[in-house]
Amino acid sequence: MGSMGEPRIPYVDVLIVGAGIGAFTLANRLRKNEFNVKVYERGSASGGIWHWNCYPGARVDSESPIYQLFDRELYEDFTFKERYCEWTELRRYFKHVEKKWNTDAYIEYHKNVETAVFQEDERLWYIKCSDGSQLHAQWFVPCVGFASKHYTPPFPGLENFRGDLYHTAQWPQQGVDFKGKRVALVGTGASGIQVAQEIGNSVKDLTIYQRTPNLCLPMRQWNLDPEVERKKKEDGEYERIFDLCRTTFAGFEYSTNERNTFQDSVTERDKFFQGLWSEGGFRPLLGAYKDMLTDPKANAEAYKFWRRTILPRVRDPEKQRLLAPEKPYHPFGTKRHSLETRFYEVVDQDHVDIIDVNENPLEEVTPTGLRTKKGLVEVDVVILATGFDSSTGSLAQMDIRGTTGGTVGDHWKDGLKTSMGIALPTFPNMLFLYGPQAPTAFANGPSCTQLQAEWVERLMKQCREDNIKRFEAKEDAQNIWGKRVHEQWYKTLFPLAKSSYTGSNIPGKRIEPMNWIGGLVTYMEELYKSLDNDYQGWHTA
Incomplete structure (x- = not known):
């Protein structure tokens, strides 16, 4: 903890990296359970990805009220506008x-974690930041999300462009x-679709460079009536919706239809599809047959309706x-769909190519x-909507070193492997x-992170009660989970x-x-089973 004459390194029970929803x-x-917690955020404000996401048209694709913390103390006097x-x-x-939560008491901004090293002799994490500050922590919890390392393709000559150059992740x-x-937009993922429909009517010319067409779904956007939302809160509707998110495959308030596609007639199928499209959002995916x-012929029916x-x-x-x-590049639903409000009408204009x-x-x-x-x-502006090195890129880019001296990136150099998508x-x-x-890309973000956080809370309380100072995933548990993911x-x-x-x-x-496709409910059951079965799959000391 520092030799004689050296400044003592501060200690916390838990250091969390990142200041987003998770x-x-x-x-x-953890603070309510009297853990000493500190949060380090490299940015200048909270919000996680929403501190950085400010490109034209940037918005969530989970509808209100489920894109928030499921906490009455917070939602009782806050209502989203849309x-x-x-x-x-x-x-x-x-x-x-x-x-509400007086977060200034435990969050520090402009704190970029430069290195994190587990010190076996003291069973503590040693953390050093780019500003030179140091910290010891019993628990180290990176909450950096799956999209914090943006990707810029190595286009020849990009550095020579004399106009304005922007990446949607660094707006x-x-x-x-x-x-x-005159604008060039490279990429038609979620951010590319949002940018195109937002700026398409105001630019002189827009040229979209597309690798794969985005099979966009209807957003069905509308403004929320504060009085209607107030009544829903009073009547317990918000709590009912939050409870539903705990029981569904992807943490939304709706789930997959229990019927198979060809159990219905052509007329019945068309009516069913039309109902999903009318409601909008991800219902055409998550509420589908x-x-x-799993069935290519059933998938083809969904695509034909979409088209x-x-x-x-x-x-x-x-x-x-x-x-x-006419022939899709890939099965419907197997690449990230963007929600749109007017994308196709914007792109159909003569000044858009x-x-x-x-x-x-x-x-x-x-x-x-x-x-x-x-x-x-020839263009005045180039916009790179080229996405992220998602899932693994966020953690792998950090200099986090475990007991073997290797980084997380080293741990994954021969293939992705985790213990239940939460530890290594x-x-x-x-x-x-x-x-x-974890179910990350296939779940509503707030649902997934909050359920994981509840498990972490229980784990840390249980470890404290059982006087466990060292908690580590077993190699065989990691291998079993990887096999199940595949x-x-x-x-x-x-x-x-x-x-x-x-x-x-x-x-x-x-x-x-990169992600667990077996659903949020099954995933959480596996996590809790590991604690209920006397720390099954974990080394404890």
Whole structure:
């Protein structure tokens, strides 16, 4: 703890890295149980990804009220303005949480964890920050999410572009004016779709560089009536919805239909699909027939309906081919769908163009624009909506060292492996929320992180009661979980798609399932079973 004459390194029971929803709920729970907790956030404010997400059109794709902390103390006097709130609303919400929970008492901003090393002799984590400060902690909990390492493709000549260059993950906080500008938008993932429909009407020209068409779903956005929401809170509707999120596959308030596709007639299927589309959101995926993601013929029926809804919104035959091809690039639902409100109408305009980079690869970025074999498109602005090295990239980029001296990245160099998506062997007393091999990408974020946080709370209380100072995942438990993750994955149609779900969006990255596809309920059951069975799957000391 420091030799004679050296400053004593401060100690906390738990250090949490990151100040998003998972960190807030865990810190609040542990403090109520009299744990000494500190939260370090490298940014200047709370909100996690919503501190950084401020590109045009950025908003959640989980509807109110489930994209928040499931805590009456917080929601009783806060109501979101829209069904799907935008980034400014999330920031307003986090300010509300800060005030309610007095988070200034335990959160420090501009604290970038540079290294974290487990010291076996003292059974403590030694943490050093880029500002030179140091800390000892019994428990180390990175809550850095699955999308904190953005990806910029190595386009030839990108550094030579003389116009304005932006990445959606590093957007200027003061915003950008696109009125009358010629804009190139690279990428049609969730952020690309949101940006396109937001700026498409104000720019002079918009050229979208698309690798794979996004099979967008209808958002069905509307403003919330404060009086209606107040009544729902009084009547217990919010609590009922939050309880439902604990019982469903993906932590939403709805779940998969128990019927198979061809149990219904053509007319019945069409009526069923139309009902899902009318409600909007992720219902066409999560409320679909139960065989949609396992039976190719059933999946084809869902895609055909989707395509029939899109084609009338796009007049241009070439844009129809690019946005809603007759033969899909991948099974419906096996890549991340974006929710949209007017994307297809915006893209159908004459001043908006789409270039398929499979047919016309991006050859170079010149000082004045982007060149493909179709020619040079001169632009004033380039927007990279090229996503993240998701799931593993966030933790692997940190210099976290366990008992073998290797980093998390070293631990994964021969393949992704975790113990139930929350811990790693050789990294004692370290737990992470919303990470790889958990239901992360296939669950409502607040549902997943809050249920994980409840388990961590119980674990730490149980360890304190049992006088356990060292808690580590067993190697065989990790291997068993990895096998189960793969078994569940290959029962579905997901392996037929190239997506961030497998890391194939990052050139050279190993292709493997990144997330648990077996559902949030089953996942939490496994976690609690490990504690109920006398720490089954864990080394304790």
